[in-house]
Amino acid sequence: MPSTWRLGLLLAVLMALSTALCISVAGWAMRQNLSSIARAVVLDDLGEYAVLYNRNGLKELTEVFAAGKHEESQAVRITNPAGETIFEQTPDAVAGYNWPKRPPKKLKPSETWLMTIPHPERQQQLLVGCQILDDKNALWFGRTDAEDLAYVEHIRRHLWFAGLASTVLMLLPLWWFVRHVLQPVREMMLSTHKLAQGSTEARLQAPGAVPELQAFATAFNTGLDRIDALTAELQNANDNLAHELRTPLARIRGNLETFHDHIDNPTARDAAARGLEELDRAAALVQTILTTRAAEHKALKLHLEIIDLRQLLADLFELYKAAAEERGLHFTLEAPDTRWVLIDRQRINQAVANLLDNAFAYTPRGGIITLALSIHGEQARISVRDTGPGLTAADQAKIWQRYVRGSASSARTPGMGLGLSLVQALAHAHHGTAGCRNNDDQGAEFWIDLPASDPLTSANVV
Numbered sequence: 001m002p003s004t005w006r007l008g009l010l011l012a013v014l015m016a017l018s019t020a021l022c023i024s025v026a027g028w029a030m031r032q033n034l035s036s037i038a039r040a041v042v043l044d045d046l047g048e049y050a051v052l053y054n055r056n057g058l059k060e061l062t063e064v065f066a067a068g069k070h071e072e073s074q075a076v077r078i079t080n081p082a083g084e085t086i087f088e089q090t091p092d093a094v095a096g097y098n099w100p101k102r103p104p105k106k107l108k109p110s111e112t113w114l115m116t117i118p119h120p121e122r123q124q125q126l127l128v129g130c131q132i133l134d135d136k137n138a139l140w141f142g143r144t145d146a147e148d149l150a151y152v153e154h155i156r157r158h159l160w161f162a163g164l165a166s167t168v169l170m171l172l173p174l175w176w177f178v179r180h181v182l183q184p185v186r187e188m189m190l191s192t193h194k195l196a197q198g199s200t201e202a203r204l205q206a207p208g209a210v211p212e213l214q215a216f217a218t219a220f221n222t223g224l225d226r227i228d229a230l231t232a233e234l235q236n237a238n239d240n241l242a243h244e245l246r247t248p249l250a251r252i253r254g255n256l257e258t259f260h261d262h263i264d265n266p267t268a269r270d271a272a273a274r275g276l277e278e279l280d281r282a283a284a285l286v287q288t289i290l291t292t293r294a295a296e297h298k299a300l301k302l303h304l305e306i307i308d309l310r311q312l313l314a315d316l317f318e319l320y321k322a323a324a325e326e327r328g329l330h331f332t333l334e335a336p337d338t339r340w341v342l343i344d345r346q347r348i349n350q351a352v353a354n355l356l357d358n359a360f361a362y363t364p365r366g367g368i369i370t371l372a373l374s375i376h377g378e379q380a381r382i383s384v385r386d387t388g389p390g391l392t393a394a395d396q397a398k399i400w401q402r403y404v405r406g407s408a409s410s411a412r413t414p415g416m417g418l419g420l421s422l423v424q425a426l427a428h429a430h431h432g433t434a435g436c437r438n439n440d441d442q443g444a445e446f447w448i449d450l451p452a453s454d455p456l457t458s459a460n461v462v
């Protein structure tokens with residue numbers, strides 16, 4: 001459950017419990033007060049009616065009781081010492097209660113006796129008072145708590161309404177907290193996920209956040225800008241260095257070739273040959289850096305021609321088949337369909353060769369490497385699948401960056417982490433994409449997706 005719902009539910013529960021507790025305490029307190037008031041009313045009216053009866057008899061008592069308009073909640077009766085009813089005024093609202101027939105034997109004429117009688121069917125109770133009159137008859141006066149219960153229920157409804165209003169008011173700070181704290185934090189988390197996936201352009205966004213979060217986002221973004229500036233500076237220095245090294249390396253190679261061709265000493269010729277091989281490796285590294293830089297900056301010149309992708313992969317398969325047999329690998333080609341596309345043959349060859357070189361380097365003896373071509377509508381996918389160690393989550397996020405090698409690399413696997421960055425740059429130069437994932441069973445799959453529209457139409461556009 002999101003934090004917003006958790007906090008809202010917690011506040012709603014707390015407010016409901018607080019309201020219920022307030023209503024319970026208030027109801028109990030009101031019942032106690034109303035009970036005290038009811039006892040005082042019964043005692044007061046009982047004493048008044050007793051004085052009226054003792055002074056003027058039953059007639060004045062009847063007139064005063066009727067004038068008080070107590071037909072809804074009060075009743076009066078007079079019984080003789082034998083328990084027979086002499087007079088009774090009992091409204092329908094007070095009917096159904098089991099009145100005592102006689103007062104307690106110890107009750108004296110100057111004393112009053114009170115008792116509560118429950119109703120067999122209703123919730124209301126009857127508070128009854130009794131007093132012995134001068135003629136030895138008993139005066140009974142009763143009052144129900146119907147009005148008290150209605151009053152308490154009225155107050156309870158108002159308290160529930162007040163509790164609901166308080167809950168709504170309490171949710172206003174929650175709304176502010178969600179809008180200015182939780183929502184900006186959620187947006188920051190999305191930005192950090194993009195950063196973790198290798199998107200260096202992502203920044204923390206907190207336009208409506210509290211000042212503390214805005215200050216944090218600003219400081220964090222400033223640090224990211226500084227890192228990007230340093231990274232760009234290092235890449236530019238590296239690219240410039242590679243560009244400047246290309247000419248000296250060519251001159252050294254030319255001089256070393258001349259030395260190799262004009263020396264008769266076998267040892268010197270062998271040393272010169274090994275030096276030429278190392279110079280070729282250095283020159284290839286420099287060329288890779290320059291090609292990657294040109295492709296990333298959309299400055300790479302492509303020599304486009306209409307190529308049969310299946311034939312291109314078949315040629316690469318034949319080229320690598322001998323190396324696969326030498327390493328004890330099962331190398332297969334899956335290209336059932338053909339597709340003519342407009343590409344730079346040399347660049348795509350270079351990109352697929354890099355993927356094959358990685359697969360051969362990381363797949364153990366007895367493993368399987370598959371070079372495949374699949375067509376999906378207007379898109380052609382060249383994929384290389386292996387049964388090597390696979391990729392970690394960190395590998396999949398960063399492996400396409402320059403000078404980053406997979407976690408399975410070691411000193412026995414040559415390379416400087418430039419191959420996949422070159423593959424991605426060449427794919428983008430062809431308006432395509434490159435990607436990778438782990439296989440369901442074992443190993444990993446790398447692919448290059450290329451536009452596979454009508455090559456004649458593409459050629460006319462170019």
